[in-house]
Amino acid sequence: VQLVESGGGLVQSGGSLRLSCVGSGFTFSNHYMSWVRQAPGKRLEWVANIKRDGSETYSVDSVKGRFTLSRDNAQNSVYLQMNSLRVEDTAIYYCAREVRSAIYSNYFMDVWGRGTTVIVSS
Amino acid sequence: EIVLTQSPATLSLSPGERATLSCRASERVSNKYLAWYQQRPGQPPRLLIYGASTRATDIPDRFSGSGSGTDFTLTITRLEPEDFAVYYCQQYDNALFTFGPGTKVDIK
Numbered sequence: 001v002q003l004v005e006s007g008g009g010l011v012q013s014g015g016s017l018r019l020s021c022v023g024s025g026f027t028f029s030n031h032y033m034s035w036v037r038q039a040p041g042k043r044l045e046w047v048a049n050i051k052r053d054g055s056e057t058y059s060v061d062s063v064k065g066r067f068t069l070s071r072d073n074a075q076n077s078v079y080l081q082m083n084s085l086r087v088e089d090t091a092i093y094y095c096a097r098e099v100r101s102a103i104y105s106n107y108f109m110d111v112w113g114r115g116t117t118v119i120v121s122s
Numbered sequence: 123e124i125v126l127t128q129s130p131a132t133l134s135l136s137p138g139e140r141a142t143l144s145c146r147a148s149e150r151v152s153n154k155y156l157a158w159y160q161q162r163p164g165q166p167p168r169l170l171i172y173g174a175s176t177r178a179t180d181i182p183d184r185f186s187g188s189g190s191g192t193d194f195t196l197t198i199t200r201l202e203p204e205d206f207a208v209y210y211c212q213q214y215d216n217a218l219f220t221f222g223p224g225t226k227v228d229i230k
Contacts, residue, residue: 034219036167036219036221043210043221043222043223043224044159044161044167044210044212044221044224045221046212046218046219046220046221049219058217058218060218094166094167096167099172104154104173105154106154106155106172106173106176107154107155107157107214107219108157108169108172108173108212109157109159109167109169109212109219110169110172110178110179112166112167112168113166114165114166115166
């Protein structure tokens with residue numbers, strides 16, 4: 001079971017990047033998928049997630065209107081399109097598999113990628 | 123939005139000692155939605171506990187979670203060298219996840 005992120009890099013403020021996350025070793029379409037970021041030396045911050053079929057996404061207020069989440073279950077992939085990037089978006093971006101237990105209703109993230117680094121310069 | 127606070131910010135202990143980490147929520151959190159993660163330097167987070175008290179797969183039994191309502195605790199009974207890391211609590215509410223600021227457990 002593995003998640004691998006890609007697409008990070010250095011971009012100027014106001015620019016765009018598209019992050020990708022490919023899953024393997026599990027049935028990708030059975031899971032919500034999340035993006036979590038961590039600015040240098042800071043806490044983890046949940047950014048957004050997407051339903052199993054891609055029909056709905058949820059996100060924190062700070063990225064609403066700028067970041068768009070999508071997925072392609074045939075490619076076992078989830079994407080984070082980041083527009084109008086700000087210096088404060090600089091972080092490692094992790095892709096994480098969510099577990100939403102139908103029996104116990106526990107919600108948590110049990111598989112994480114190694115992350116991809118986004119640096120936004122002014 | 124539910125805010126999580128963790129204490130202490132740093133816990134300095136020796137291997138073999140017991141660690142008690144606290145996570146407090148600004149409003150009641152369902153036990154079902156409270157999880158704990160460990161993050162070692164340069165690594166992604168690792169799930170330790172979900173449902174407030176259920177150990178994740180392959181997590182040693184020296185890790186335990188407890189609590190309810192607004193107060194939750196992660197206990198490590200005997201610290202091993204690999205346990206020196208940062209620990210985060212996480213909750214889910216109203217379609218959003220939030221993390222606490224973390225507790226760093228370092229070597230005394």
